[in-house]
Amino acid sequence: MNGESRVWIVISRPDRLPTAIAVAQAVRAQFPGGVHLLHEHSKWWDHAQWRPYADNLTRFMLSHA
Structure with missing residues (x-):
């Protein structure tokens, strides 16, 4: 472990993505x-309209559980 603080934000539903x-x-400066x-694969995510947020997502790692 490199000792740098990091945070995982778990998104339960696609409608929570903008938040x-x-x-x-807002918190990225606090976590070097x-x-x-992180989201769990589900049919909700398969049908989600998340493409409008693609530019913002390139700044962060979007992982699948």
């Missing part, structure tokens, strides 16, 4: 190890 991005942007977004 998660806003929070990630990074801010990571």
